[in-house]
Amino acid sequence: MESIQIDYPMSLQVIREADWEGDLELVVAPAEQEKGLQQPGTKTGELLLVETAQRRHRLLVSLGPPDKLSADALRHAGGAAAKWLLKRGVKTAAVQTSPLLNLEIETALEAFCEGLYLGAYHFERHKSKKEVESPVQVYLLAEGRAESLDLPVRRVSAVAAAVYLARDLAHEPPNVVNPASLAERAQLLAERDGLSCTVLGETQLREMGAGAILAVGLGSRTPSQMIILEYPGQPGHEGEAPVILVGKAITFDTGGYSIKDRTGMVGMKYDKSGGAAVFGIMQAVAALQLPTPVVGIVAAAENMISAEAYRPNDIIRSLSGKTIEIISTDAEGRLVLADALSYACSNYRPRAVIDLATLTGGIVVALGSVRAGLMSNSDPLAEALFSAGERTHERLWRLPLDEDYFELIKGDDSDIKNSSGIRQAHPIVGGIFLKQFVPDEVPWAHLDIAGPATTDKDLPYCPKGATGFGVRLVLDYLQRLG
């Protein structure tokens, strides 16, 4: 069995300034002047190494234009510093915290540390020669107030570890991560972190009548799995209504008989990014011991072609009892999510349901990789998620869900169709389809993350590949719940 161990290229620890004896200190510097002897430059993340009086070194990290200073500029600066340290094989470094604590941004220290962690990320498990050979230990220097730094550092470490897990899982190739091995990983994660884990395999799904998630996996050697991770909440909160997170985890999406072309298929290992985010979030929820109960449901399947595979014009019966005609076997994400949403709403009394899915190419056309699509039946939930997106820089944009769009997928010979078959409003139609499986009284939001779940170029604190989008966003939302 594959391990769930993650190799961290960096670790953070708080120490008293008086105890630091190393050579290299990181100091953030507002960049008001041109690059000069004591100025790293004007652009965010520009770096300058200077020698100090005691023949030690100081790495000045530019925060960019002061009028543009933001939490994200700090993440960017942290990411740039992390890359610099790893590239040079630095073993230890320390961060001067007072310049960060003196900034007008409350969460400056956390944001900078988040950037450090996330900027250090690499997916090298399958490379014979590793770029990052040994990890760097970064100390946060505290002037006597070490305890006040402990909590933020613990929080950042938990959040960053969650993003690492989400990125790692998304990166794993489809011959390593399939619905069965994903379920095994969930069980290991649950055992290690004190979550409970239930895996509904082929037999149970069939007995339950979850015909939608099963249909998608029919062509695969590894049948579909519904993976449920439960966090009970802190003592005193156990009976409360949980927030339920539902993730699409198509471990590979060939499109099925509605096959993708050779360029459209490459990268479809990332079609499990929503489920990967749910894994990461559940790990952090346990690490942070959040007050609220949280349930993660990962709908896993592999969309393949074989004599057993489902096909266009099949009519299947979903867990809700609604029948669905398959128009496109490539609109498989909504099928696995339909059963997961029905399961969530009939087995729990959710406080809110949030699904994360790389659902449509159309959302990439509309919003690119900058923002994810947000669709919801609840204004307060949509607003809370939107603001979490602005704070974490995992940004969202809301699209409408007017009932009129339902016309496009009203069934001819079935209750509903899984696709309209025409090129109109794909992301919204996806949202309207999912809405059919959530009772109106349950606050629900759908995040179509197909754009920002991956990046085709290195970003300031994320290398090319999986971004772990949604992890920081949802954790911010969960941490603010009363």
Ligand code: BES
């Ligand atoms: N996994 C894809 C969506 C996707 C496309 C994610 C590009 C990331 C990048 C999804 O299953 C899909 O194929 N959707 C179809 C839906 C259509 C048939 C209604 C699409 O977007 O074309």
Ligand code: ZN
């Ligand atoms: Zn598809």
Ligand code: ZN
């Ligand atoms: Zn897909």
